[in-house]
Amino acid sequence: MTNGPVSTPPTAPAVDPAVFTAVAQGHTHDPHSVLGPHLMPTSADGSAWAVVRALRPLADEVVVVTADGEFPARHEAAGVWEAVVPAPVGDDRAAHAPDYRIRTRYGADAQTADDPYRFLPTLGSMDLHLIGEGRHEELWRALGANPHRYSSTLGDVEGTGFAVWAPNARGVRLVGDHNRWTPVHPMRSLGSTGVWEIFVPGVGEGTRYKYEILGPDDGWRAKADPMAKGTEVPPATASVVVHTQHEWDDLEWMTARARRDPHSGPISVYEVHLGSWRPGLGYRELADQLTAYVAEQGFTHVEFMPVAEHPFGGSWGYQVTSYYAPTSRFGHPDDLRHLIDRLHQAGIGVVVDWVPAHFPKDDFALARFDGTPLYEHPDPRRGEHPDWGTYVFDYGRTEVRNFLVANATYWFEEFHVDALRVDAVASMLYLDYSRNDGEWAPNQYGGRENLEAISFLQEANATAYRRSPGVMMIAEESTAFPGVTAQTAHGGLGFGLKWNMGWMNDSLRYIAENPMYRRYHHGELTFSLIYAFSEQYVLPISHDEVVHGKGSLLRKMPGDRWQQLAGVRAFLAYMWTHPGKQLLFMGSEFAQDAEWNESVGLDWWLLDNPSHAAIARLVRDLNIFYKATPSLWERDFTPDGFEWIDSNDADHNTLAYLRKDKAGKPVVVVVNFAGIPHEGYRLALPFGGVWREAFNTDSETYGGSGVVNAGTVPAEPVPWHGRSHSAAVRVPPLGALVLVPED
The missing domain is CATH 2.60.40.10 (Immunoglobulins)
Incomplete structure (x- = not known):
């Protein structure tokens, strides 16, 4: 209730004009102690009053409007106006700050608004x-x-x-x-x-x-x-300011996600740069077109290169300035939610690149945020990245760690993202990364490991897996740092998966060789199985491998155009059957000719060419066969899921191996990287019976020459390579075949 009839207001207590000036100029830690409502001592007649102050520079008139009426304010100093108004007295007979609004007139323009300085803090x-x-x-x-x-x-x-x-x-x-x-x-x-x-x-x-x-x-x-x-x-x-209004429709996906181990299933990732997949599309258009395309091609996941806001498009998103804001280039944040929602409804998981390793020096963003090194480490030997001209986060500062750990949680919980691929982990792990002697300082034990960054990564991973069951944390880590995918409880970094950069480098180096000379590089293919089960790996053919003069996957292949296309087919089959999950950058699924250029988009017109359309058909069928064949993914991370049949046939540029599921059911793979077929090739088999050719990249369906086996291959009781049975098979040139036992 109020005082009743308004009596003569008392005089407000005097305030030093210098205080008003400090408030007006922003030189204050507590403007609310001056501005807003402040109760005054009860008057002799028992009435209650409050002085209300408002900062309105250049105003011609300021009026405080309450339930008791309108009370003109007087300009005191530096744009601060003051009025004394009645204060309501509650049932407890105590005076309370009044509810009021402030009407301000500038010339003929008058506006009435609520006052920010009458509210308590929004943080508890x-x-x-x-x-x-x-x-x-x-x-x-x-x-x-x-x-x-x-x-x-x-x-x-x-x-x-x-x-x-x-x-x-x-x-x-x-x-x-x-x-x-x-x-x-x-x-x-x-x-x-x-x-x-x-x-x-x-x-x-x-x-x-x-x-x-x-x-x-x-x-x-x-x-x-x-x-x-x-x-x-x-x-x-x-x-x-963004207030989300999106209503999610992916409950079935999210419920199933929380119940499963995501690392043990089939994972075939299609990596996408949103701005150049089909230039001009926003999040909502991508929800229609990208979802349909990825579903048609059979990929289990789509990976977005960084979607957090970044000022320079040419950075591809790896120079982040707003870690909690999806880039507005493609629409509202709710439009991104809509895109992810649609992908989930189509049964497709979403991986997003996350960049906690560094941030740019743009003046408007995190750099020297409050005039001091705040988010970045203050020591330039730890706080600046020489390769990228960026700052490095101060991982030892609790508030900075909190900012980043919560950011990972934010993408999982607010955008239903299914995995974060953490960029440039190696640059975080080592204090001497890209630094010469004298340019780095050792840790407290004299070592080169960044102990604060290691601790941060462990915390981020543990928090993500605890709060969001069913998600994945994936490391792009290019060294042999131990335990990247080991649990944090066992001293590991706690990632679920790690990019296998060694496999990528070795295999791409091998396929760039002329088939005549590949026999001398055979070890580059077989070496990956030495360490294939030391971590939980993803096999990446990413954007980094098809840009900056490296050429497209197609152009890495030697020979004429037919040989190049055949090489792509054989390589993809090898990749899809090798232990580990798969990641393929957009355009490679139809053998993009030119290397990727983010400013022009993909060469979609190539799909009008039967040879390139056949590559897309091959990738689709590889994905379908892969998902339907647990032998190719159930034991990706244990050596009992893989056996060499023949790893030493360098003279024929050929590999033969088998993959097994948990029940022991095998799939036999033969990959021929030679430019000629091998007729009557003696292939050891794990047991007798009839074997079916389930996949052959040289099928005419895929643009091949048709060197295929006639449906089934009978195993003969001819010992070979230490096995009791074998078969004479046709192995296509620059091709791969997959055999499965008939039921």
Whole structure:
């Protein structure tokens, strides 16, 4: 209730004009102690009053509007206006801060708005405690821009709470569309956590904003929100308020995901750069076209190169400036949710590239965020990456670790992503990565390992697997660092899968050789089985292998065009039958001729050429056969799922091996990288009976020459290579065949 009839208001307590000036200029940690409502001592007649102050520079008139009426404010100093208004007295007979609005007139233009400075902090004590400990696993719900709704006497209030971590700032101001980019919203510091906060009524979806941060050097910096959930389309750099409205329709997928071990099933990944797959498509168009295409080709997963916002498109997304905001180049964040939703409904998992290894030095983003090295390590020997001209995160700082660990959780929980492929892990693990002597400092034990980065990766992986059962963490790690896919409880890094860069380098080097000379490089193919089961591997033919002068997969093959196409067919069959999961970059599935160029897109017209359409058909059929054949994936990570039949036939450029499922059912594979067929090739078999040719890359269906076996192959009791049975088979030139036992 209110006081009843309004009596004569008392005089407000005097405030030093220098305090008003400090507030107006943003040189304050607590603007709410000056602005907003402040209860005054009860008057002699028992009436209750509050002084309301508002920052309205250049205003011609300011009026405080309450349930008791309108109260003109008086300009005090530096744009601060002040009015004394009645304070309501509750049933507890205590005075309470009034509900009010502020009407401001600039010339003939008058606007009435709620006051940000009458609201309590939007972060609770538990939020602040967890942030201080570096353990806030849902950090995006506390920091950044988040919607809030409050009830009040003059009507419900909706708006956005803004919170940012800037512990060394001397002042922080919020500017944006809502205040015409003028510094009238200084934020308050919430104590030792270094978090600054303000709730602004009326601010909603689509509002652009930034933080102006006063550093220890007395310089102001305009910064995008590190926790922004949306951004302007580059090259514009403002953050954007985003309130998701997407309603997920992938419950069946998510329920099944939580119940399964994702690493033990078939995984065939189609890697995509969203901007150049089919240029001009947004997330929603991709939801139709990409989903249909990936489903038709039979891949189990699609992998997006980084989708977090980045200023320079030519970085392909690997120079991230907004880790919590999907790039706005292709639409609203809910449009990305729609794309992932559609892929899930089609039975396709989603992998997203994640880049916690480094970040760019753009002035508007994370670099020197509050005027000091904050997200980056302060020692340039650890805080700068010489290869990429970027900063390196300070993995030993609890708040920075929290920022990154929560970011992984964010993509899993808010976007239903199924896996994160962690970029450039090797650069994180070693203090001397790409550094010469004298350019790096050893760890506390004198070693080259980055102990803080190792601990961070373990925490990120353990948190992801604990919070989101059924997801995968995948390492792009190019060294022999031990235990990348070992559990953290056993001292490992805790990844689920690791890219097999050794296999990729060796096999691509081998196929680049002329078949005449491949016999001298045979060990480059067989070497991968020495270590194939030391980690849980993915076999990657990624974007990095078809760009920057390396040529497309097709152009890596020697010989004329028929031989090149045959080489692609044989190599893909070898890849799909080798222990490990598969990843293939877009365009390789139809033997793209030119190397990838992100600015022009793929050569889709090649699918009008029967030879290239046949390659796409081969990949589709490989995926179908692969998914239907547990022998090719159930024992990917254990040596009992693989046996050499003949690893030494270098003279014929031929490999023969078998794969087995958990029941021991075998699949026999023969790959011939020679340019001639091998007729009557004696092939050892694990047992007698009839074997069926389940796959042959030289089939005319795939553009081959038709060197195939007539449906079935009888095993003969002729001992060969230590086995009791064998068969004489036709092995095609630059081709692969797969035999399975007839039931």
